[in-house]
Amino acid sequence: MHDTQPPLLDVQGLSLEFRTRSGTVHALENVSLRIDKGETVGLVGESGSGKSVLAYAVLRILDAAARVTAGSVHFGGMDLRAMDEDAMSQLRGRELSMVFQSPRTALNPIRRIGDQIGDVLARHTTVPAARRRERTLAALEAVRITDAARRLSAYPFELSGGQCQRVMIAMALASNPQLLIADEPTTGLDVTTQAAIMQLVAAAARERRMATVLITHDLALAAQYCDRIVVMHAGHVVESAPTAALFREPRHPYTRALVRSMPGEAASIGSLVSIAGHLPDLRRDDLPPCRFLDRCERRSTACAFEPLPEVLFDPAEGRAVACHHPCLAEAA
Secondary structure (H helix, E strand, C coil): CCCCCCCCEEEEEEEEEEEECCEEEEEEEEEEEEECCCCEEEEECCCCCCHHHHHHHHHCCCCCCEEEEEEEEEECCEECCCCCHHHHHHHECCCEEEECCCHHHHCCCCCCHHHHHHHHHHHHCCCCHHHHHHHHHHHHHHCCCCCHHHHCCCCHHHCCHHHHHHHHHHHHHCCCCCEEEEECCCCCCCHHHHHHHHHHHHHHHHHHCCEEEEEECCHHHHHHHCCEEEEEECCEEEEEEEHHHHHHCCCCHHHHHHHHCCHHHCCCHHHCCCCCCCCCCCCCCCCCCCCCHHHCCCCCHHHHHCCCCEEEEEHHHCEEEECCCCCCHHHC
């Protein structure tokens, strides 16, 4: 349930496209999202649903081919779209931080780990130069990197994937941001390391009352760590609900299909239910109002021609579904 305070992050009606040689990709359409202080929100959906693009749009680190065509993005009451680049670059990394999907790619391969964390401290904090090594060491120790003092002088290639991810988290948390965006932070890690990384992020969020966005295709991960889930499909937000409510009674046909495809929901491999079809080609100029149309068993003529309604099941807890034919409780 949202409190009466304005959200920390408020995205309203955001639409974005990419101009490519093969056509214009309609990557996001009328996307709205709000994150409250201290809240952990899971942004879930298949690859290509627009989860990472939405994060990049918020942080304004989009490719040159991208163009925001509509909508607003406010953070702490500030209009991020209207902010000049110098002010945005100061905010980004200090108040808004991101852990990228591939830590080895995100880290500078020719700079030592300690120097890279020190760069963040120098740019986004008032820590004097004489104390930066001390603070850098403390940042590595906070993410439980073994032999942290020795790792300060290591290069990324000398660390394991899990250690690189911990370094990325240390960099993201160094300036005590209000919002952390973690983009698939456990991809490519073994199960034990995955759990350790997520526990680090969750502990940091609790201790700092930091808002967190967890971008993931792993519904089980989102179920374990998130207060609320936002489901994306082909550039649309199709459902938003408190985590327990969403998994108990998924209302959008796509959400229901995602939940049914989870291994934990099936008694055996043979009983797993796959999602039929595939994401639509987002370069089409004739995309229907509902981009799940061709994959949905509940579709009707309205889905192909009429704007998607926002159905509020419980406005008090912020549960909403963009669908003409949402699933009833007994159908979920």
